[in-house]
Amino acid sequence: MKAYRAIGSFRARKSQQGFSHDLVALDEDDARHRIYSNFGSRHGVPRRFVLIDSLEEIPPSDSIAPVVVAHFRDTTISEEE
Numbered sequence: 001m002k003a004y005r006a007i008g009s010f011r012a013r014k015s016q017q018g019f020s021h022d023l024v025a026l027d028e029d030d031a032r033h034r035i036y037s038n039f040g041s042r043h044g045v046p047r048r049f050v051l052i053d054s055l056e057e058i059p060p061s062d063s064i065a066p067v068v069v070a071h072f073r074d075t076t077i078s079e080e081e
Helices: 028-043 066-071 073-080
Strands: 002-012 015-025 050-058
Touching (some): 002 028, 015 066, 028 050, 066 073
Antiparallel strands (some): 002 050
């Protein structure tokens, strides 16, 4: 599993709302699917209204998102030892 950061926007009523979201996924396709699923379930936004401007792999230590920190907690400790 890898850490990714997605930056983009989604349609919220009649305007565009920007977002930056850090997540853990297997690859870029899985990360895109998770972004679309997240906005669909939390905001009721169809996939075609979610625009991902950039999706890049990041080092887990660059993220403060609780999901990323919790997932890589054990691996970062063992790498330092």
